[in-house]
Amino acid sequence: MNTNNYENTCSNFVQTTSCFDQLTELEEDMVDKNQVSVVYKKGETICKQGSFASHIIFLEEGLVKIYLEGNPRNLILTITSSNHLVGLPSIYEGNNTFLYSVSTYVDSKVRLIDVNVFKQLIRQNANFASKIINILNENTAQAYGRFFCLTRKQLHGRMADILLCLSDRIFKSREFNLPLSRNDLGELTSMSTESVIRIMKEFKDDKLIKVSGKSIEILDHDKMMKISELC
Amino acid sequence: MNTNNYENTCSNFVQTTSCFDQLTELEEDMVDKNQVSVVYKKGETICKQGSFASHIIFLEEGLVKIYLEGNPRNLILTITSSNHLVGLPSIYEGNNTFLYSVSTYVDSKVRLIDVNVFKQLIRQNANFASKIINILNENTAQAYGRFFCLTRKQLHGRMADILLCLSDRIFKSREFNLPLSRNDLGELTSMSTESVIRIMKEFKDDKLIKVSGKSIEILDHDKMMKISELC
DNA sequence: AATTTTTTATGATTTAAATCAGTTTTTATC
DNA sequence: GATAAAAACTGATTTAAATCATAAAAAATT
Numbered sequence: 217m218n219t220n221n222y223e224n225t226c227s228n229f230v231q232t233t234s235c236f237d238q239l240t241e242l243e244e245d246m247v248d249k250n251q252v253s254v255v256y257k258k259g260e261t262i263c264k265q266g267s268f269a270s271h272i273i274f275l276e277e278g279l280v281k282i283y284l285e286g287n288p289r290n291l292i293l294t295i296t297s298s299n300h301l302v303g304l305p306s307i308y309e310g311n312n313t314f315l316y317s318v319s320t321y322v323d324s325k326v327r328l329i330d331v332n333v334f335k336q337l338i339r340q341n342a343n344f345a346s347k348i349i350n351i352l353n354e355n356t357a358q359a360y361g362r363f364f365c366l367t368r369k370q371l372h373g374r375m376a377d378i379l380l381c382l383s384d385r386i387f388k389s390r391e392f393n394l395p396l397s398r399n400d401l402g403e404l405t406s407m408s409t410e411s412v413i414r415i416m417k418e419f420k421d422d423k424l425i426k427v428s429g430k431s432i433e434i435l436d437h438d439k440m441m442k443i444s445e446l447c
Numbered sequence: 448m449n450t451n452n453y454e455n456t457c458s459n460f461v462q463t464t465s466c467f468d469q470l471t472e473l474e475e476d477m478v479d480k481n482q483v484s485v486v487y488k489k490g491e492t493i494c495k496q497g498s499f500a501s502h503i504i505f506l507e508e509g510l511v512k513i514y515l516e517g518n519p520r521n522l523i524l525t526i527t528s529s530n531h532l533v534g535l536p537s538i539y540e541g542n543n544t545f546l547y548s549v550s551t552y553v554d555s556k557v558r559l560i561d562v563n564v565f566k567q568l569i570r571q572n573a574n575f576a577s578k579i580i581n582i583l584n585e586n587t588a589q590a591y592g593r594f595f596c597l598t599r600k601q602l603h604g605r606m607a608d609i610l611l612c613l614s615d616r617i618f619k620s621r622e623f624n625l626p627l628s629r630n631d632l633g634e635l636t637s638m639s640t641e642s643v644i645r646i647m648k649e650f651k652d653d654k655l656i657k658v659s660g661k662s663i664e665i666l667d668h669d670k671m672m673k674i675s676e677l678c
Numbered sequence: 679a680a681t682t683t684t685t686t687a688t689g690a691t692t693t694a695a696a697t698c699a700g701t702t703t704t705t706a707t708c
Numbered sequence: 709g710a711t712a713a714a715a716a717c718t719g720a721t722t723t724a725a726a727t728c729a730t731a732a733a734a735a736a737t738t
Contacts, residue, residue, distance in 0.1 A: 284594075286595060293591065360524065363590070408696055
């Protein structure tokens with residue numbers, strides 16, 4: 217009867233460019249003049265938890281993981297694709313360091329916007345601030361869902377959840393080329409690489425997914441949802 | 448060498464009345480006219496996840512848990528004491544339902560503020576919005592810390608973390624009367640009641656804490672910190 | 679004060695998932 | 709094209725922590 221309704225928790229869905237629509241021409245100019253574009257190669261670190269947060273990161277193109285550094289294991293909070301803002305919690309007054317680290321899964325292009333410009337815009341433009349609050353709240357909802365997923369679901373549920381999320385939210389297609397290793401999937405689902413391999417094999421044997429090389433296809437979306445809900 | 452620096456993750460520290468200081472007299476009036484005071488008895492539910500969020504909750508006095516409903520087990524996101532705002536994620540446009548449930552550990556007094564008034568204030572007063580963003584970011588930082596705690600630390604580490612948090616952040620004293628049962632502590636630390644009892648006994652035997660009835664005293668704060676960091 | 683209910687406590691057993699140890703396959707590099 | 713390195717895979721073993729079973733103590737109710 218009562219299932220756990222926390223699915224697709226690895227990433228946000230809505231794109232977050234809309235906040236910039238709230239700016240006046242003058243304000244847009246201010247953003248333009250206080251930002252730089254940077255290209256990162258696969259595997260590079262965009263920002264490091266604890267370092268000074270001088271800028272907000274806008275991911276123009278690419279795929280990144282946002283994670284808390286841990287010993288011995290990191291904790292991935294989200295994976296984020298194109299057109300999302302990253303590092304918003306850094307605008308918190310009284311803490312000018314990054315809450316988390318960000319690194320790339322694939323070659324990625326970002327715009328770095330001066331954090332003080334961002335703070336200024338929030339103080340002077342209430343509509344912009346309102347949109348930022350929306351983004352923060354959306355991020356929070358996603359984090360809570362993922363929090364639930366990782367603490368309450370078992371291996372199969374977590375694996376199903378991530379695969380559905382990759383399909384539905386990141387690649388927006390039943391079939392996709394996954395630029396992640398089994399080890400990456402382990403980090404993402406908070407399980408060992410061996411468990412990832414075993415469960416992927418089970419899903420494959422049960423005809424829930426089709427795997428060939430880096431390509432993954434979701435064959436039975438409904439059943440995957442059920443596994444994600446119950447396990 | 449490299450320890451995990453996520454402690455005291457069960458609750459926020461900073462009190463959040465300061466956002467109301469940003470309001471004009473007129474705006475304060477608007478808040479006053481659109482709020483009601485309600486008293487809840489111990490164990491009562493203040494709001495239910497998924498129900499319509501018509502108001503923001505300001506906890507004037509009491510102690511509450513904020514949690515995600517789960518089957519078979521809930522997930523406590525935070526416990527919150529006096530002078531904190533609860534339910535801010537409800538101001539997210541496009542989702543007018545509560546992200547989580549809130550219920551009381553002890554008799555509590557709250558002020559319920561109309562959510563539309565809140566949204567209006569955010570749109571018209573950028574300084575108020577800025578303070579709200581600060582609160583949201585603080586909540587996020589706390590949630591991430593707790594997320595790490597529950598997914599990466601083992602039983603002893605989680606138990607030490609919660610006890611320190613109760614001492615440092617909630618009761619602000621080495622010794623305190625805990626209005627929670629061992630079962631409640633289990634829900635809070637994401638472990639079984641039996642495990643809580645066993646670990647509490649170990650801590651007691653090792654002279655880390657002193658327990659008599661509902662009273663708990665932290666005897667060795669340093670060692671507790673170390674257990675929280677490493678386990 | 680007696681009885682019921684709840685909470686705390688303790689030991690034995692089970693279980694989910696990690697770790698370990700090793701092989702095969704794929705990818706990268708010389 | 710040969711060699712090295714990384715990634716994928718498989719089975720056996722270990723481990724952390726839950727569950728189960730039961731008892732004792734404390735609190736609540738009659």
